[in-house]
Amino acid sequence: MRVVIAEDAAVLRELLGQMLAERGHEICASVSDAVTLRAAVAEHRPDVTVTDIRMPPTHTDEGLRAAIDIRRDHPGTGVLLFSQYVETKYATRLLAAGSAGVGYLLKDRVANVAEFTDALERVAAGGTALDPEVVTQLAGAGRRAEELAPLTDREREVLSLMAEGRSNAAIAQSLVVSAGTVEKHVAAVFNKLGLPASHDHNRRVLAVLRYLRG
CATH class of the missing domain: 3.40.50.2300 (Response regulator)
Structure with missing residues (x-):
């Protein structure tokens, strides 16, 4: 670099x-x-x-x-x-x-x-x-947005690690689960936040921003 x-x-x-x-x-x-x-x-x-x-x-x-x-x-x-x-x-x-x-x-x-x-x-x-400390304080700086309410505790945990910039493989290693399990959680997060597949937007970035601003 x-x-x-x-x-x-x-x-x-x-x-x-x-x-x-x-x-x-x-x-x-x-x-x-x-x-x-x-x-x-x-x-x-x-x-x-x-x-x-x-x-x-x-x-x-x-x-x-x-x-x-x-x-x-x-x-x-x-x-x-x-x-x-x-x-x-x-x-x-x-x-x-x-x-x-x-x-x-x-x-x-x-x-x-x-x-x-x-x-x-x-x-x-x-x-x-x-x-991680930045993520924790940003996420707790205000009330949770209602749109985050449908997420399970594990889905929020996955989203928190996404906010740190972790890849699915790194998240799987952190949570001691399979990569496939993480992919399912990530897909559930996208669905519950109303982020359909799109060529114009990066769903991962949008989900993280919604989490941090929630």
Whole structure:
């Protein structure tokens, strides 16, 4: 992958770059603020960018706003946000335009190199990678939508894992069930949420967004 990193903490920025470079990925740029991030993405057109949410000068949502701009201006570039804390309002804003090529992880996940790089690769490939804690807090941020009421507990569990960006095979491994069983649960979720097969829409993305906004 070709990666642009944006993080104002120099030590973490260097750690991320070294960690990814050691695994064969190309670090196109490593920057410390959102303005330089936008310029670096425009210049290098990376596969994915990793950015903190809170960056100079105000340390509020500069990274988030840059990520939203990048998604709009460079749809071929995946965006992985990471933060010290779960900030549901920021995650919701990031997902508002769809969940393809988007990730949101807590910084603690960087310690698990395999988990972090797997998430980054999913985002670069156009998939989704949401921290389990992010999913939990997003799903519990408001009342459940009535449309989610028909789902069984197991179907909600499957949908929660889908929201993390897990494939059917990964869900099957997590739940210790067969791939066929997971496929049946996923099909039931689509049917109960009224998401018929379509060439124009990705039912998996639509189901996840409905779950997170529920």
